[in-house]
Amino acid sequence: MLYTLDLFATVVFAITGALAASRKEMDILGFLWLGAAAGVGGGTLRDLILDQPVFWTVSPAALIASLVAAALMHFIAPIFQSRIKVIIWLDAFGMAFAAIAGTVKCIGLDTSGLVAVVLGVFTASAGGITRDLLAQEPSIILKRDIYVTAAATGATTVVLLHAFGLSLEVSSAIGFAVAIVLRGAAIAFGWTLPVFKSRPAR
Amino acid sequence: MLYTLDLFATVVFAITGALAASRKEMDILGFLWLGAAAGVGGGTLRDLILDQPVFWTVSPAALIASLVAAALMHFIAPIFQSRIKVIIWLDAFGMAFAAIAGTVKCIGLDTSGLVAVVLGVFTASAGGITRDLLAQEPSIILKRDIYVTAAATGATTVVLLHAFGLSLEVSSAIGFAVAIVLRGAAIAFGWTLPVFKSRPAR
Amino acid sequence: MLYTLDLFATVVFAITGALAASRKEMDILGFLWLGAAAGVGGGTLRDLILDQPVFWTVSPAALIASLVAAALMHFIAPIFQSRIKVIIWLDAFGMAFAAIAGTVKCIGLDTSGLVAVVLGVFTASAGGITRDLLAQEPSIILKRDIYVTAAATGATTVVLLHAFGLSLEVSSAIGFAVAIVLRGAAIAFGWTLPVFKSRPAR
Numbered sequence: 001m002l003y004t005l006d007l008f009a010t011v012v013f014a015i016t017g018a019l020a021a022s023r024k025e026m027d028i029l030g031f032l033w034l035g036a037a038a039g040v041g042g043g044t045l046r047d048l049i050l051d052q053p054v055f056w057t058v059s060p061a062a063l064i065a066s067l068v069a070a071a072l073m074h075f076i077a078p079i080f081q082s083r084i085k086v087i088i089w090l091d092a093f094g095m096a097f098a099a100i101a102g103t104v105k106c107i108g109l110d111t112s113g114l115v116a117v118v119l120g121v122f123t124a125s126a127g128g129i130t131r132d133l134l135a136q137e138p139s140i141i142l143k144r145d146i147y148v149t150a151a152a153t154g155a156t157t158v159v160l161l162h163a164f165g166l167s168l169e170v171s172s173a174i175g176f177a178v179a180i181v182l183r184g185a186a187i188a189f190g191w192t193l194p195v196f197k198s199r200p201a202r
Numbered sequence: 203m204l205y206t207l208d209l210f211a212t213v214v215f216a217i218t219g220a221l222a223a224s225r226k227e228m229d230i231l232g233f234l235w236l237g238a239a240a241g242v243g244g245g246t247l248r249d250l251i252l253d254q255p256v257f258w259t260v261s262p263a264a265l266i267a268s269l270v271a272a273a274l275m276h277f278i279a280p281i282f283q284s285r286i287k288v289i290i291w292l293d294a295f296g297m298a299f300a301a302i303a304g305t306v307k308c309i310g311l312d313t314s315g316l317v318a319v320v321l322g323v324f325t326a327s328a329g330g331i332t333r334d335l336l337a338q339e340p341s342i343i344l345k346r347d348i349y350v351t352a353a354a355t356g357a358t359t360v361v362l363l364h365a366f367g368l369s370l371e372v373s374s375a376i377g378f379a380v381a382i383v384l385r386g387a388a389i390a391f392g393w394t395l396p397v398f399k400s401r402p403a404r
Numbered sequence: 405m406l407y408t409l410d411l412f413a414t415v416v417f418a419i420t421g422a423l424a425a426s427r428k429e430m431d432i433l434g435f436l437w438l439g440a441a442a443g444v445g446g447g448t449l450r451d452l453i454l455d456q457p458v459f460w461t462v463s464p465a466a467l468i469a470s471l472v473a474a475a476l477m478h479f480i481a482p483i484f485q486s487r488i489k490v491i492i493w494l495d496a497f498g499m500a501f502a503a504i505a506g507t508v509k510c511i512g513l514d515t516s517g518l519v520a521v522v523l524g525v526f527t528a529s530a531g532g533i534t535r536d537l538l539a540q541e542p543s544i545i546l547k548r549d550i551y552v553t554a555a556a557t558g559a560t561t562v563v564l565l566h567a568f569g570l571s572l573e574v575s576s577a578i579g580f581a582v583a584i585v586l587r588g589a590a591i592a593f594g595w596t597l598p599v600f601k602s603r604p605a606r
Contacts, residue, residue, distance in 0.1 A: 027395035029350040033343045054251050141437045148433040193431035229597035231552040235545045256453050
């Protein structure tokens with residue numbers, strides 16, 4: 001099941017990459033590049049930092065799924081463009097799962113809890129950040145709609161619950177729920193964190 | 203010969219990096235930074251993903267060549283700026299060779315064919331993308347002139363021919379020819395792929 | 405002492421990341437992301453290229469320091485915004501130390517002198533470049549105020565003095581002094597390198 005969810009997150013991220021390519025009116029290779037970057041970019045950077053084999057060089061299923069999803073989008077993107085709400089919600093699930101999957105991978109490697117949370121957040125956000133950099137669009141970390149925050153809260157929940165003795169499965173499920181509820185509430189109710197305000201000139 | 207061609211690709215990419223630095227009117231350290239990033243950036247990321255020693259930490263020739271080429275350009279860039287056609291063609295050869303070299307390196311490491319193609323494309327384009335990001339210019343993947351496409355077609359040709367039993371040398375030579383002809387035709391005749399068009403508002 | 409100075413460099417870089425976040429009016433997670441990217445980004449990329457364990461996955465002190473500094477800045481950034489001169493000078497010390505620390509790490513791993521200089525410069529500048537990319541601000545390598553140059557000169561000094569037989573400690577101290585004096589002079593007197601000028605149209 002973990003495996004299916006991981007593929008799901010990859011495909012959703014690849015679709016968001018392809019949609020960015022569609023906004024920039026790229027050709028199909030642009031779709032593939034941005035789809036793959038968004039789909040597997042976060043996990044790639046996570047594996048490099050953890051000094052693990054990059055996951056899609058071992059088992060290419062996620063890479064294939066990213067490329068197929070991006071190629072399909074080249075032809076059917078208009079359907080999704082008019083269903084942007086659907087994408088935002090799918091992306092919320094992708095973010096939540098990527099955060100938990102990254103954190104669980106770290107726990108399995110016995111990293112410290114801090115590293116597990118940081119790399120969970122990194123897995124969930126680095127693909128999107130790479131996508132935004134490549135498409136030269138405003139980065140998700142410049143937005144203020146509780147995206148990275150939800151990933152961080154979910155990842156922290158997993159680490160804490162597991163440290164208190166809950167099984168990894170139960171910790172993950174609760175952490176996932178926390179991330180998705182927080183992100184979902186932000187989407188539904190427009191929640192944001194207070195932002196830093198530059199001092200007005202006096 | 204492979205080695206000479208590899209150095210050639212590196213130097214050509216370094217020159218494109220230095221030309222980007224010249225357009226931004228950088229100082230010589232900016233030329234060196236962008237030249238090195240464009241020259242060895244793609245191969246560096248490829249080696250990281252393949253979990254191989256980064257090539258220029260083992261044998262610094264390519265790094266030295268990048269830096270020397272970039273430093274030279276600081277003084278002679280105007281000569282090249284008025285010969286932009288020359289650079290575009292040199293860059294086409296650099297792209298074609300980098301794509302084939304990346305693919306051949308993967309085949310030598312027994313990766314799957316898909317990974318070999320993806321990392322061939324990556325070797326050919328990641329240096330240029332890094333250069334464009336650092337110089338804050340529009341990225342090559344945002345352009346539509348069959349650049350990444352030519353790299354992907356050449357890399358795919360190598361993998362397929364080698365899988366059908368041709369020697370790596372012959373496969374590489376044919377793959378290189380395919381990439382350079384496709385890219386050359388795009389330059390000469392202005393070929394592009396059909397791009398995704400956003401649906402007009404109704 | 406080396407350890408303390410390393411932490412100092414990290415914290416200073418993290419503060420510059422958080423200040424970039426404050427200019428963009430991000431929320432606290434944006435501060436943490438940019439603070440961590442600027443604080444540990446350069447060293448992370450250096451360790452990846454050197455095929456060493458990423459330093460903060462082994463000992464998280466620098467990561468913790470980055471995050472704490474960035475979080476603090478979310479509340480007290482205005483104090484620093486009005487003391488921009490202080491930050492520029494702290495950043496000069498951070499740059500100088502990061503350059504020397506990166507170079508010394510390479511010498512300890514018996515890399516060639518060129519690689520030691522290049523990765524010293526990389527350690528000193530990659531965190532700032534990542535910060536500028538993520539915050540979508542003009543990159544430090546696009547500026548012309550002898551920043552990368554000072555890092556390169558200091559790193560080269562260390563490598564040369566050590567090659568001539570001085571101890572690593574003495575070489576490092578002199579290299580550090582060279583970097584900080586050069587950068588300090590650039591700040592104090594507005595020194596720049598001659599920049600490449602595009603030829604005027606005739």
